[in-house]
Amino acid sequence: MRLARYLGHRILLAIPVVLGIVVLNFFLIHLAPGDAASVLAGESGAASPEYLEQLRQKFGLDQPLGTQFLVYLTNMLHLNLGYSFRNDSPVTDLILDRLWPTGLLMLTAFGAALVAGTLLGLIAATRRNSWRDSVISLVSLVAYATPGFWLGLMMIVVFAIHLGWLPTSGFDTVGADTEGWDQVWDVARHLVMPAIALSLFYLAVYARVMRASVLEQVGMDYVTTARAKGQTEIRIMTGHVLRNALLPVVTMAGVQAGNLIGGSIVVETVFGWPGIGTLAFNALQSRDLNLLLGIFFVSACLVVLVNLAVDLLYTALDPRMEL
Amino acid sequence: MGAGLARFARNRMALFGAAILLGLLLLVLATPALFPGDPFRLAGPALQPPGGRFLLGTDTLGRDVAAQIAYGARTSLLIGVGATLGAILFGVIVGGLAGYYRGAVEIVLMRVTEFFQTIPAFVLAILIVAILSPSVTSEIIAIAAVSWPGIARLVRGEFAALGGREFILACTGLGASDARIIFRHMLPNCTAPIIAVGSLLIGTAILIEAGLAFLGLGDPNVMSWGLIISAGRAVLRSAWWICTFPGIAILLTVLAINLVGDGLNEALNPRLRER
Numbered sequence: 001m002r003l004a005r006y007l008g009h010r011i012l013l014a015i016p017v018v019l020g021i022v023v024l025n026f027f028l029i030h031l032a033p034g035d036a037a038s039v040l041a042g043e044s045g046a047a048s049p050e051y052l053e054q055l056r057q058k059f060g061l062d063q064p065l066g067t068q069f070l071v072y073l074t075n076m077l078h079l080n081l082g083y084s085f086r087n088d089s090p091v092t093d094l095i096l097d098r099l100w101p102t103g104l105l106m107l108t109a110f111g112a113a114l115v116a117g118t119l120l121g122l123i124a125a126t127r128r129n130s131w132r133d134s135v136i137s138l139v140s141l142v143a144y145a146t147p148g149f150w151l152g153l154m155m156i157v158v159f160a161i162h163l164g165w166l167p168t169s170g171f172d173t174v175g176a177d178t179e180g181w182d183q184v185w186d187v188a189r190h191l192v193m194p195a196i197a198l199s200l201f202y203l204a205v206y207a208r209v210m211r212a213s214v215l216e217q218v219g220m221d222y223v224t225t226a227r228a229k230g231q232t233e234i235r236i237m238t239g240h241v242l243r244n245a246l247l248p249v250v251t252m253a254g255v256q257a258g259n260l261i262g263g264s265i266v267v268e269t270v271f272g273w274p275g276i277g278t279l280a281f282n283a284l285q286s287r288d289l290n291l292l293l294g295i296f297f298v299s300a301c302l303v304v305l306v307n308l309a310v311d312l313l314y315t316a317l318d319p320r321m322e323l
Numbered sequence: 324m325g326a327g328l329a330r331f332a333r334n335r336m337a338l339f340g341a342a343i344l345l346g347l348l349l350l351v352l353a354t355p356a357l358f359p360g361d362p363f364r365l366a367g368p369a370l371q372p373p374g375g376r377f378l379l380g381t382d383t384l385g386r387d388v389a390a391q392i393a394y395g396a397r398t399s400l401l402i403g404v405g406a407t408l409g410a411i412l413f414g415v416i417v418g419g420l421a422g423y424y425r426g427a428v429e430i431v432l433m434r435v436t437e438f439f440q441t442i443p444a445f446v447l448a449i450l451i452v453a454i455l456s457p458s459v460t461s462e463i464i465a466i467a468a469v470s471w472p473g474i475a476r477l478v479r480g481e482f483a484a485l486g487g488r489e490f491i492l493a494c495t496g497l498g499a500s501d502a503r504i505i506f507r508h509m510l511p512n513c514t515a516p517i518i519a520v521g522s523l524l525i526g527t528a529i530l531i532e533a534g535l536a537f538l539g540l541g542d543p544n545v546m547s548w549g550l551i552i553s554a555g556r557a558v559l560r561s562a563w564w565i566c567t568f569p570g571i572a573i574l575l576t577v578l579a580i581n582l583v584g585d586g587l588n589e590a591l592n593p594r595l596r597e598r
Binding site: 016017020021024028031032141142144145146147149150151153154156157161255258259261262263265266269270280281284285287289292293295296299300303304307 | 434435438440441442443444445446447448449450451453454455526530533534537538539540552556559560563566567570573574575577578581582
C-alpha cells in the first residue's frame, strides 16, 4: 500500500517533466527559421502546399500561440507525433519499430558497464595504492576521454577487418535465416562491438564512483564493529559494504540514462545497428526535423521512466529511504 | 587561490595534463607557420599512408591529415572554451538568482535545472544544431545549452552558503544593493570552484563537438577532428590512418583537460578538499 502511494507520488512528479519536454519541443519548432509547418513536414520543398495547409490546420498553426500549444500538447499526449514524409510512415510507428534493437543494445551496454565497473571499482578500493588500483585508475581515465564512435571504428579495423573475428555491422547476418539458438548467437556476435563501444565510458564512470564510495564506507564505524566481532573480510565486503557502496552507483546510473541514449546514436551509426540512433542519423541526413523531434520526445520520456525505476531500486537497496 | 595553485603544482598527473595542453596550445599558435595555406587544399596524392612526405598520410582527396588535425585543434579548443564560457554565464545567472533570492525563485529555477539534467543532452544538442543549421556558432549554443545545469547547481549551493555569512549580513545591514552584494562580494568568493568545475566541462564539450561533427552537424567549411573522422569513415577498410589520428588527438586533449580539471578540483574546490 505504501509502495503504491509512493509510486503514485513519483508518477505525479514525472508529469511536469513530460510537460516540460512538450514545451521544449514546441519551443524548438518555433526556433527554426521559417514556417513551423515546414519544420513539421520534414524535408522542406518535399511537401505539397495542400499538405502544409493540412498540417497548419491539424496543429492549429494558423491559431494564436496559446491555442497552438494546446493543440500540440493534445497531439503529443495521444502519442500523435506527426508523419515522416521521407519514410512515408507515422513517426510513432517508425520509433516503436526501432525500440527493440536500441533497447537490446542499451541494456547490454548498461549491464556490462554496471557489473564490470562496480567490480573494478571494488577491486581498486580494496587493493588501494597497489598496481591493480593504478592500472584500473589509468584505464578508467583513458576510457573516460575516449569518444565512443571512434573506439567503435578502431574496433572495426582490428577485430573485423584485420582479425575477421566479428562482423563489421548490422543486427544479424543478412540472408542467413537462422533460428533458435543459432539466431541468438548470430545477434550476439553482432552485438559485441557496439555494446563495448557504448559501455566503456560508463564503465569508467561507475568504476570511479564505486572506488570512491567503497573507500568512504570502509572508514565507517559499522565496519570497525563488524571487524571487532571477528567477521571475515569477505563477509564484511559482501554483507555490509557492498550494499551501502552501491547507492551512489545507482544514483549515477539514473543520471546517466539520458546520456546513454545520446551515446547510442553515434555508436549505432558506426555499426549500422538498426535502432533509434540510426533512425536519428537518417533523419538528420534528410533534415527530417519532425522525426528528430519525435525521437527526442520518446527518448526523454524513456529517461523519465528509467529514473522512476531507479527510485524504486533505491528504496529496495536502502531501507532508510522513507517510502 | 595562491595556496590552491601551490597544491595544484604538487599534483604530478595534473602537471602532465597541463604539459599536454601547453603543447596543444603551441601547436595551435604555430599552425599557420607549420602548415601554411588552407587545410582543405589538395596537398599531394590521395590516400598516402603515414610516413614520408606526409607524416600522418593524406585523405581521399589528397589533403594532408597532419595539417587537418592542426587546424582542427583550433576549432575543438574554440568550441570547447566558447561553449563552456556560455554554460558558465548561464549557469551563474540561474544558480545565482536561485541561491540569492531563495524561496519560490529557487524552487522554480532548480526544478528547471533538474529538468535539463534529466533529458537526453546529446539528443537535444543534435536537435538545436539541426534546427539552427550547422555552424561553429550553433554548435557553441547547443553545447552550452546542455552543459549549464552542473554550474547552476554549484553556484546555487555556494550562494546559499554565503548568504548566511556575517560579511554578507553586514553588507545587507549597511544598505548595499543586491547587485553590489552579488557582483562585488558573493561572485568573487565562488570563482575558484566555478573554475574547477568549468575546466572539466571543456573536455565534455570537445567530446560532444566531435560527436556532432561525426554525425555531419559540424560546420562543413571549418576543419574539425570529428569532421575528419566522419570523412575518413568511408575508406576505413583501406586507409585506417584518416580516422585513427584525429581520434588520438581527441583522446589526448580530453584526457589532458580532465587531468588538469581533476587537479584544479582537488586544489580549489573547498567541498572536495574537506573530505
